[in-house]
Amino acid sequence: MTTSASRRPLRADALRNRAKVLAAAEEVFAVQGTSASTDEVARRAGVGIGTVFRHFPTKESLLEAVLVALLERLAEEAEGLRSADDAGAAFFGFFARVVSRAKVKQAVTEALAEAGVDAHDRAGTAGPGLKAALGVLLARAQAAGAVRADVSAGEVMALLAGLCYATERAGADEGVLRVVFDGLSARRADPRGAGPSAT
Amino acid sequence: MTTSASRRPLRADALRNRAKVLAAAEEVFAVQGTSASTDEVARRAGVGIGTVFRHFPTKESLLEAVLVALLERLAEEAEGLRSADDAGAAFFGFFARVVSRAKVKQAVTEALAEAGVDAHDRAGTAGPGLKAALGVLLARAQAAGAVRADVSAGEVMALLAGLCYATERAGADEGVLRVVFDGLSARRADPRGAGPSAT
Amino acid sequence: MTTSASRRPLRADALRNRAKVLAAAEEVFAVQGTSASTDEVARRAGVGIGTVFRHFPTKESLLEAVLVALLERLAEEAEGLRSADDAGAAFFGFFARVVSRAKVKQAVTEALAEAGVDAHDRAGTAGPGLKAALGVLLARAQAAGAVRADVSAGEVMALLAGLCYATERAGADEGVLRVVFDGLSARRADPRGAGPSAT
């Protein structure tokens, strides 16, 4: 279930470098977007360009690794809330925290977007991981009556991606988040479909 | 109503070329994303690359012009609904139509995002234009009791951008749109702030 | 029947540059071998690297153009001898002249080798051109009784390539050429197959 599928475990220093590169890539892509150059990543990591390519043989694979790492961290965070007392607060709190992080990190948005699209299998293993963890949070919040019953984990992830994007690129603030939270919450009089038609 | 403040009025054929380039750019960027090459735009427009750069001295400025044109069209569309009978339907219908268009046009998303960020003055004149037109739609829908009173036009634009992004990149569908519509609609028991906290 | 298949004829200066690049490539590849860099070619031609790639979109295509040009020149030379008085002298003289040129130009060897291999169609149109011209020379020399009848133009081209290689890389001299000429000449007592078996 770990990320690397390498034959033998990497040497300690190699592992350290891999981590340095990954961290640098995360920073660089977060700030400059995914079109930042691999040279920039190497520079920030303090390693030679060859080292970057030794660990991640294409830029694509580096990007993928960054996304996977992000998604894994989010999934862990979600799993940590799995048995929180207030299921509703856990769900909405997680959602808000992810969005607030996007204010700085473009990569979060992209990671979420990729994770939501199954066709593009870049985020391969990690996407489902997050979706599953989020699913648990969602199910508990629904059972507790805090979230409407007719929303799927996939829909929540799409909302998450959209909100992150809106926050980071279109200047969305808590007002916007509140609207979405209200849309998600169960406290509403009307049965499904009674609201404004979504087509 | 025109965007450019050029010194002398363009000759007829120059104007025609400018329009051809703009149309081609819109198509190309919509399909291939904004990283498509200017050569590709020139080819599609059937003009030389020099002509593209004569009218839009940098790629950035070409991109900006495309976004502005998009926003102007959206603003016009919104203005056309200004005196619709059902103010709620007008508002939600406009929203849904914009989002559905994003399924094909990557540029729409970006245009909306840019328009929402005042700091970035790329979309200069056109952003406010759309915001104003949308504001009218919103105010009427709020007056008619179809949309909650505590949302601003800026927030709606951010939501629009987020939804477009979610639709185009994260596979969002009508389920997601419905959630947002419910969040926006006025039919809810609780006064502001009673829902899940957005911080 | 010309080399370029471009839509419209190149401008005069573009043609000039194309020629400069081609000439530079020929020199560079002749001296340093085909693994010389395209940057080197650009430098020698006195143009920017972009110009090289505008005319020859890959290194492969540049190489091909160089080979084609070489083969075309050889073919022209062969055609010029088509109606020489002494058919034998024409044939052997052409052969010797080509080989002597290889002393300086690695590319000649490679061009001939490529031309001889039909599978590899790099030298596409030009290879057959040379083979045909050489075929005429050969047929006339055979008719004149100067060259044995059981050799084909393809075999002569392979010999030519081999001799060029031997000359340029293995220090072959006229002694070696003489042996091959004797092998090719008709003045021999034995009918085919009476010599040392070639298997």
Next chain:
Amino acid sequence: MTTSASRRPLRADALRNRAKVLAAAEEVFAVQGTSASTDEVARRAGVGIGTVFRHFPTKESLLEAVLVALLERLAEEAEGLRSADDAGAAFFGFFARVVSRAKVKQAVTEALAEAGVDAHDRAGTAGPGLKAALGVLLARAQAAGAVRADVSAGEVMALLAGLCYATERAGADEGVLRVVFDGLSARRADPRGAGPSAT
């Protein structure tokens, strides 16, 4: 008989590794040409890249060692024919066998070419070794009246290199070999120089 003049004798396992690397290099260069990477050689040998460079400090030296090994084997083969009954058959058979091997092994050609050029001292000791062995075969064949008297061992080696090249790169077949054999054979009416002039 060994090539290296290293300070202290290698340990048994080191020797074994050296041999493994050499064998792998031979295979790799034979199949992929001399531009194959040293990493590939290490992989094929089943050793680390560091080991390759410990034994052969540059790629150039590895290449040289491969060529030397090839030439040594050819020399041994030639020596084995030193006292064959039919001196002519021995000579021509050896020649044909070497050429036929070139069909698969690019390196053979290069080895022969290098061996023929004294200036380039890469094949240092081994080149002369082959030339000497070949010289014996040649002298005996000449004494037996099977090969013309006015050819030197060096010329034969150049011919060998050229034929290998022609075979491997220009599609030469037995027809070509036959021509050369006829040129080399003694059964000809004319004294030296009566044939077509080689200049």
Next chain:
DNA sequence: TATGAATGAGTGTTCATTCAT
């Protein structure tokens, strides 16, 4: 001694932008 991770100069290629025609 053997390993393989690290290095960085070098490669082929692209593309926004300039400028001669």
Next chain:
DNA sequence: AATGAATGAACACTCATTCAT
């Protein structure tokens, strides 16, 4: 004004070679 050839910095990626483990 329009053209498209020319430019060269920038990019992703490779590979011979070095060096810490």
